[in-house]
Amino acid sequence: MNEQQIPGTTLGVVAHGAGDLRVEPVPVPAPGPGDAVVEIAYGGVCGSDLHYWRHGAAGESILRNPMVLGHEVVGTVVRAAADGTGPAAGTPVAVHPATPGPGDGARYPADRPNLSPGCTYLGSAARVPHTDGAFARLAVLPARMLRALPDGLALRDAALVEPASVAWHAVGRAGEVRGRRALVVGSGPIGALTVAVLRRAGAAEIVAVDLHDLPLRIAREAGATRTVDARDADAIAAVEADVAFETSGNPLGLGSAIRGTARGGRVVMVGLLPTGDQPVPVSLAITRELELVGSFRFNDEIDEVVAALGDGSLVVDPIVTHEFDAADALAAFETATDAATSGKVLLRFS
Template sequence: MRALVIRGTLDLVDAELPTPEPGPGEVRLRMAYGGICGSDLHYWAHGANAEYVLREPLVPGHEVSGTVDLDPRGDLAVGTPVVVHPARFGLPQAGLEASPHLWPGGSYLGSAATWPHTQGGMSEYLVVRQDMVRPLPADLPLRRAALAEPLAVALHAMTVAGDVAGARVLVSGCGPIGLLAVAAARRRGAAEIVAADVLAGPLSRAVGVGADATVQVGAEALPDGVFDVVLECSGVPAAIGPALRGARRRGVVVQVGMVPDEPRPVNLAALVSRELQLRGTFRFHDEIDEAIRMLTDDVGLEAVITHELPADQAEQAFRTAQDSEASGKVLVRLWHDGELVGDHRGDQGSAPVAEQRRTEGTA
């Protein structure tokens, strides 16, 4: 089978790998779409994502949709459209019974956090455990369904934030996760949502998915001390201090964006003087099921997808995803030979350049 493989910094190839065979309790999927996540970009651009460093070639991709190719147990019919919950949970821990995504020893598709690395889904075929498979409603296209994983991340951040019904919410950073956080806050009943970013492009997209107002950081001042909940989605350390100052007294600030694994100065004065609660959020538990329902109900969420490129233009897709002014979510259209459900093409950008395919014997 063909697969996209990151071999090192700025070294992405189209490789030939053995087609996997499902074992007991597993299902083989034929992949259709893979969304480019920030972690995928970091592995490609820097050879590492925070503390997780590439030590072997890695197939990226955990934001994936496709169809069932082979279910040895016969529970899922061939051609059933699905998305994948990308986590295998680890060892149960006392006090964390309801949070298996935090159990140690787990794994995540397309991640260098494990050794050997956990290979991802930007390939022709993917074998996963059956309990990781989520069949889709007939009216949810595979293209839109590829947003299920990042939307689940945003919904889990809302869970961590607590009840936001009637709340004033600030979303700091309007990349794909920030955009989906705007939509998730609207879904959970926020009364007012303000989106903040340094760039105009992401802010215009935030309005399209439900933001009531925007602030272009650097050109405008963020409101001070007025938000019940702040979702810091940029992961930029310099944005954490302003996010804290945006929260009202005893407000809640949720750090959604992954920050660098290194010491950085952060102004925490407002955290103390306003008795704020600063909370972390990591991946998700079962919010992917809510994400599927939400994507089925709200066709407008597809606007988060700004670009779709075929797998033979994968390097161009990764470069496009680096340009946060021009792009929201960038999808790679994989080597699915059947008719894709809802397969309408997105904006492929201006003059994408396909890199010559290089065939490798192994990853």
């Protein structure tokens, strides 16, 4: 595709409301001076995409108007930004989907823009008007979001850059992990990617937990030294990890992470729990002097992830289990809802 072939509409995956997912034409916005046009190759189906489809909301982000989904995307620049910023046409790229902003002026650390109160994210209904995502054959994106991919890194492999960056940020929140024992509760795509990042970072032992056989197998292939059934409370408690990662987004998972962490250890909370109070054993965290640490999205870790995928030191091959043409997005979403039979599900746009 060249610049003269950029049409006024393109095929997109749009959530119209709870249970209403459509693959339909969407407008291709006119690029601003700092915008590039990207031909999307792959998009990964995320839990938030599933929530918008199934429930019409992701946490407190309520779908009020139709919205193009998708923030885990990679593709090729077909028109570079007119102001000369960003990658040139023909460059394969991954996308950093965040736009930090001051919002209501609430305080946050300046070196952690992921916590800025006005931060927007591709494919998010957190604000009105919503921020459309990039599940489309063509996407107009700010050039600052684009990260050129190294030679030899296939776009399909690069499709995991965004969720791998979430895992990389989480491992960073844990502190030094080299030579230590780690527990990962929840072995879905984010959990399995956390395992892969821990392996690269030199963790001596990585124990992965899940309810289902497939995610446990994927976790082993990603680098887990041992796996445990989530229903075996005694086995989880016996892990006595130096650091634990809760990636399931379930209060029972957070309870397991607390119980499986040794005295004086750290629990990194990655999975987004439901809004409101949660029934977790906080008294145990107090008496063990555990550090409970939140982990939310990521910042510039995406650049390290791109480099690690490019040099082969971060192994993510086992984590993608299904690939669908974008026209079959509904089947892809239905597949992704079943954690027992799928890992990361990709949509193929071009």
